[in-house]
Amino acid sequence: MFSAARARPAPGPCRSLFADRAFRRLMPVFALSDLGDGMSVVAVAWLALALGPGGGRGALAGIAVASYVLPGALGALLLGRWTRRLPARRLLVTDAATRAVLLGAVPLAHLAGVLTPAVYVGLLGASSLFHAWGKAGKHALFAPVLSEGRRRAANSVLSTSLWSATIAGPALAGFLVRAVSPAWIIGLDAATFAALAVRTARTPLPRSSEPPVTGGAPRGPGILRRRPELLGLLLVTWVFNLAFGPVEVALPLFVSGDLDAGAGLLGGYWAAFGIGAVIGALALGAAGRLPLWPAVLGIIAGHGVGMLPFALTDSAVPSLIGFAFAGLVYGPYSALSLTLIQDRAPAGALTTVLAARGAVLLTASPVGAALGGFLLDRTSAPAVLVGSGVLMILTVPAGIVVLKIHGARTARAVRAPRGA
Known part of the structure; x- marks a missing residue:
């Protein structure tokens, strides 16, 4: 909340938000993974153009971009029976680890010479299956322990990070793609998700942000x-x-x-x-x-x-x-x-x-x-x-x-x- 007695550049909710040790530790890796996804906006389509046959490069680019996003909707529907029972932290770690492993396989397959269009699309699609649940866990992680003002401030900071990444990520990828294959840029995205998974798993969180697992989860x-x-x-x-x-x-x-x-x-x-x-x-x-x-x-x-x-x-x-x-x-x-x-x-x-x-x-x-x-x-x-x-x-x-x-x-x- 605002304090009428003091006029500082940062508002009260944001000051108290970053005073929270868990949020202060996790926000940098949230921003890092946002930047990685921003770079992949360019890298995913650019690598598809390089892999596709001469007459079907545009079609492969469209399929690759869709595979990087849409299976998350399918995963939200098909995996709900198991995932809705999991606490927010575990959902976020599972999604981040999955994306780290499968997106990290893209540059390795490229290095081994086995990155065909089918393998590429399959890796992208599988990497996004948990993503709707991962994003849900990210936004639910602190909600139970924050007051309304701090909750809104947390959402504002997360949105700012995401929008900043949509500006900086593609620009950075456009610069890097001149020097390295876009497969390695996707590998950088995988590394950001690995950092997110490790930091989230190791950061102590308030107990109330981990609701008990129940068999009758709605x-x-x-x-x-x-x-x-x-x-x-x-x-x-x-x-x-x-x-x-x-x-x-x-x-x-x-x-x-x-x-x-x-x-x-x-x-x-x-x-x-x-x-x-x-x-x-x-x-x-x-x-x-x-x-x-x-x-x-x-x-x-x-x-x-x-x-x-x-x-x-x-x-x-x-x-x-x-x-x-x-x-x-x-x-x-x-x-x-x-x-x-x-x-x-x-x-x-x-x-x-x-x-x-x-x-x-x-x-x-x-x-x-x-x-x-x-x-x-x-x-x-x-x-x-x-x-x-x-x-x-x-x-x-x-x-x-x-x-x-x-x-x-x-x-x-x-x-x-x-x-x-």
Whole structure:
């Protein structure tokens, strides 16, 4: 919380957060693994282009990128029977160790001359099977022992690390790939996960962050159905991610076609978005107590407003400013939505709920990208980009309806015992 008597650069929740020895020890390896994943964004596709046959390199790159992400959704669904009983620390260590071993096998197979496209895709896919559970464990690790203010600060720091890695990681990989094979960059990613696994396993944690293992651990979808507010947040976030999916497809065409510019300007758009997101995530850590649901809906609306300048095609300046603004308001979204889940979900089922959330959200962006490709065959890139923004803005009234329904049900539940 803020202290009115002292004016220091860092806010109270962040100061007390880094005073926690466990968080202070783990945050550097969290940031390191984020940086490794940021480098792999470039390295995974680049290595696929080198391995693929002459006419199918693009297809292999798409399959490789999908294999690095999508099996996590499958793992969240198929492995839940066993993994939902595990404490957050064990989930995080299991995921990090799995990724360290399987991603580390990529440069070894490359060195041995046995890294075929099939082996490569298989290693990437297997490495991501536990990833939804690992991310759930990462965000659930400290939730039971932090107050709401410190919990929001922790989510803000984690989001800032992730957004910083999306800027620095690809740039670092682009520099390294000139000197070494992208297989070795994936090996560096594996090393960051090995460091994460070892440090997490050795760091003492408060006992309350390790909930007891029970045979009747609840299922994520069942918990969401019984909590309309969490289900509503998941649906709103899914539509939000769906609306952003076409942007990844339409933005390159907007830059190359409507603005008649090259890859440098495209990189400038994403850099502007990423820098805005880092500033936004940091601003959340420095902010006071924000009402969570209004802030979440306000971010979605603000992001949609930031997409509207893409209707102007005479110059890149308006859309660059709008895209940077969209990143600025989007930066706090993950931290706020995760804080809302941590506050509302049962403590013993937090990792299960977070894994179910991750599995569902993994499907939104690919569906949106496919929808964007379909629309681009029938309309212009500016229309798709502006349409994405309009869909985001229209998501807000739907979220308000969800809130009203939830409020009405809560009021009836409170009045029922009195009437009885």
